[in-house]
Amino acid sequence: MSCFTIYQDNHTDSTIISNRFIDEYMQAANDAQLKIYLYLLRMMSASRATSISDIADLFNYTEKDVMRALKYWEKHHLLTLDLDEHKNVIGIHLRDFDAPAPEASVPAAAQSASLASVVPITSKFDAACGERPPEDRLMQTVPADSREESPESAVDNIYVKPNYTLDELKAFKSDEATARLLFVAEQYLKKTLSATEVKTILFISDRLGFSEDLIDYLIQYCVDRGKKELRYIEKVAISWAQQGVTTPRQAAKLAGKYDKAVYDIMKALGKNGTPTKTEVAYITRWTKEYGFTADIIFTACERTVLATDKHRFEYADRILASWQKSGVHSVNDIRSLDEHYHRTKPSRPAAGNKFNQFTQNDYDFDALEQELISN
DSSP states (O other), rough: OOOEEEEOOSOOOSSSOOIIIIIOOOOSOOOHHHHHHHHHHHHHHHHOOOOOOHHHHTTOOHHHHHHHHHHHHHHSSSSSEEOOOTTOEEEEBBOOTTOOOOOOOOOOOHHHHOOOEEEEEEOOSSSTOOOOOOOHHHHHOTTTTSSSSOOGGGGGGTSOOOOOHHHHHHHHHSHHHHHHHHHHHHHHTTTTHHHHHHHHHHHHHSOOOOHHHHHHHHHHHHHHHTTTOOHHHHHHHHHHHHOOOOOOHHHHHHHTSSHHHHHHHHTTTTTOSSOOOOHHHHIIIIIISSSSHHHHHHHHHHHHHOOOSSOHHHHHHHHHHHHHHHHOOSSHHHHHHHHHHHHHOOOSOTOOOOTTSOOOOOOOOHHHHHHHOOO
């Protein structure tokens, strides 16, 4: 890959790190992302040239790891990348923290102050990046939004899988790290991946920026929960990306966010996987607001599963809300309510009243079938 230089006019013998970076960005970033961003600041401060391969060698990363880190910061609008026709990085713009996102419009008067970087305008210098070319030949200051965004820096919808070409797919599969990753995936999933499934892994790696370790953990996490479909794995990956997960440790922390009781209730309702915010809100209402014990909630879940295949959380919530209004505090209270209902229910339920009681009726299905046939 060609070299690039990070450069600014106000050179000092120190590297300044914004407090906003420490307060808002540092916690969510992994070690590689932090090291590479800080190193870019250092290179810019010293007006020194570097390259993807130099950074990879310095930190003992692969060039793919370096690109993932750069794309991560680009996604968070802390830098933007300039690419040549071969998609090699030829320039990096370190953005001002107060600058609008790349897609936002910027008043002309503010443009000159919104970007603290420059773009290399030639690649005709030593491949080892030993000496920086003459300043007037290499550097050109560029305002924040006066340049055209590169395709890779578009962040309008990074969570949509692109249509990868056969060449891109072939290049991805030929990478040594990818070969290991695909082998591990096939061992977990116990099958050979199709081209479509390989594209999904490529999307998770390339677009979402997941590291090899994180993808390994992702697949293992899903398989352990009985989910081996790549569609499901992709949805979990997108969910993690949207929540800022960049390491297996962060993913494990997110997965363990809810205690075992939450997953037991999910299972009782026939649900697998990580609960959504809405589902957690229902469970919190039942346990905290209503104050129900697990046996009462499981009783409601059992009746819900017998009654419906859809909208089970809503259905169970109606049952538990009814019991809460009736002062239920134990399973014995539920039995008392059932007995009272059976003693007092009319021979023919009033119209529109069939959903007011949440008990299971005994139906003569043979008689119902004959009635349907005769009609």
